[in-house]
Amino acid sequence: MLYVLKRLIGNRNPLRLGYHWFRAFLAAAWYRFPARHLTVVGITGTDGKTTTVGMAAHILHEEDIAVGALSTAFFRIREEIDWNATQKTSPSPFIIQRFLRRLVRAGCTHAVLEYSSHGLVQQRTAFTWPRIAAITNTSMEHLDYHGTMERYRQDKAMLFRQAKTVHVLNADDETYMMYKDIPAEKTLTYSQRPLGNEAIGFWTSDIVAAPGKTDAKLHGSYFTETWDLTLRIPGIFNLENALCAIAAAHAAGVPVARCAAALSSFRAAAGRMERIDAGQPFSVYVDFTVTPNAYRKTLTALREMIEPGKRILVLAGSCGDRMREKRPEVGRVCSELADVVVVANEDPYTEDPQKIIEDVWEGVDQSQTEAHRIFDRREAMAFLFRQAQPGDAVLLAGKGSDTTMMTATGQVPWDERAIARELLQAQRK
Structure with a gap:
């Protein structure tokens, strides 16, 4: 019966969206709106979200910030890391709000959450009130649900419309031009190439890849110094994830030098390379x-x-x-x-x-x-x-x-x- 109703009522039918919103409200109210007590960092994108969430949470933890994280692969509460049995990026709002309440009880001040496009549209992540929003990249995925790449990217933009404090954008991705004018107190950008005067953010140079390790120089706009960045995980593509995580953690108050230093001890999430x-x-x-x-x-x-x-x-x-x-x-x-x-x-x-x-x-x-x-x-x-x-x-x-x-x-x-x-x-x- 439920399957038939889902087929009859479209994904964007006002009745269906209203049902999802009300369910999210009930979940948040039941757990007494825990996000009010947390600085929430939201990470979205097609690829690399889980690794980026792990990196950002690791940086904050190394800075002695009490942090929790939720991703497709894991739940983290301070030092404790458990497998995400739901296997969903953005699970039920009751799971999300219960998790946030657990963070508050554990004394956490920050939460790094992975946001899926489905979860945003279906209001599963409503009432999480992200202050910092970051995106890894976008590519062909979930068009069976969103219809077009334009709609897919617009749906992911919902995270940035919710986050009013800091936006972290990928200058190498098509979303940059779409998202850069969404209002925020501050916008940080990252890229695999030097950024011009049009953006403030981070990039890398002098990249040396080896099995299980990548070395690079980290640069930042309006910084005269550069920093050594070492990732001890396979895949040169993880530099993009690292830049996103560094920008997000810096937006949360961690100095750039300590962001780079922290990542040298980061280990990949289970099942990620x-x-x-x-x-x-x-x-x-x-x-x-x-x-x-x-x-x-x-x-x-x-x-x-x-x-x-x-x-x-x-x-x-x-x-x-x-x-x-x-x-x-x-x-x-x-x-x-x-x-x-x-x-x-x-x-x-x-x-x-x-x-x-x-x-x-x-x-x-x-x-x-x-x-x-x-x-x-x-x-x-x-x-x-x-x-x-x-x-x-x-x-x-x-x-x-x-x-x-x-x-x-x-x-x-x-x-x-x-x-x-x-x-x-x-x-x-």
């Missing part, structure tokens, strides 16, 4: 890579991390009941940037998993790469591990830290990291 080491002679990474843009960034970073002549092997796929248009693009990106591509089942939800695999396969160019279709994900992982040679890199994309697989019959237990370790250990025997 997480290296699986079972003593094998090749590297294996588990990552929550789901968009074509994320595949491109991750595979490009892996290419820079391996020696010339070594190969990248990728397990690719796409989840069901989501934007079908991106599936062939995932296949195209993988065949362009990886040496061996295996397309397998991921999270089919209510769709035919074989049809999803065929949609991804449609974009695979077999003249560019060695490609295989293996339905069973465990079998696909074992195949990749058998194919990998010393010095190669294997990317297990799509699942990250999830512990279940979503199917038409419900949730099936699935921990990609544990299964990878099991298969790698068995292969060594």
Whole structure:
């Protein structure tokens, strides 16, 4: 019955939006509007939100600020970090408001929250009253819900219209021109290139990437000095996340030098370019890579991390009941940037998993790469591990830290990291 009503009443029907708002109000009222007692930092974007939330919370914690954080992968209350069992970026408003009340009871003064476009439209994050809003980037995702990229970006702009104190914008993203005139007391900008006089913010130079580490120089507008920035996590693309986190933490009052210093001790969230080491002679990474843009960034970073002549092997796929248009693009990106591509089942939800695999396969160019279709994900992982040679890199994309697989019959237990370790250990025997 509920499913039928959802189909009949559109996502933006005033009745449906009113219901969501009232539900959020009830949740906030039940927990006595906890956000009133917190400085809330909101992070949105397509890719990199979870890592950026983790970085910003880590910086604040290292500055002895009592902080909590909520992301797709984890809940954090001061030093305590727990897995987010909902696997949702912006869960139910009752979960969000209960979490914020727990932060207040724990003596936290700051909260770093991940905001999804769905959560913003559906008012799940209403009454969180963010003071600082930051965006990582935007690319093709969730168009089945939002309709167009224009609407998708406008929906994410809701976070910036709610936050009145500081906005943190990515000068390299199309949202910059859309968001820069949204009123705020202050706007900070970050970029992979030097910023001109039109913006105040941060950028990097002298980038040196190595396996598991990236070094760079951090620059800031109206600062005469530069700072050493070292990230001890894989992927040069994480510099963009670091710049966003630094700007957000600086907006919350942390000096730039201490922001940069704090990130040298940051470790990635579970399932975000997480290296699986079972003593094998090749590297294996588990990552929550789901968009074509994320595949491109991750595979490009892996290419820079391996020696010339070594190969990248990728397990690719796409989840069901989501934007079908991106599936062939995932296949195209993988065949362009990886040496061996295996397309397998991921999270089919209510769709035919074989049809999803065929949609991804449609974009695979077999003249560019060695490609295989293996339905069973465990079998696909074992195949990749058998194919990998010393010095190669294997990317297990799509699942990250999830512990279940979503199917038409419900949730099936699935921990990609544990299964990878099991298969790698068995292969060594």
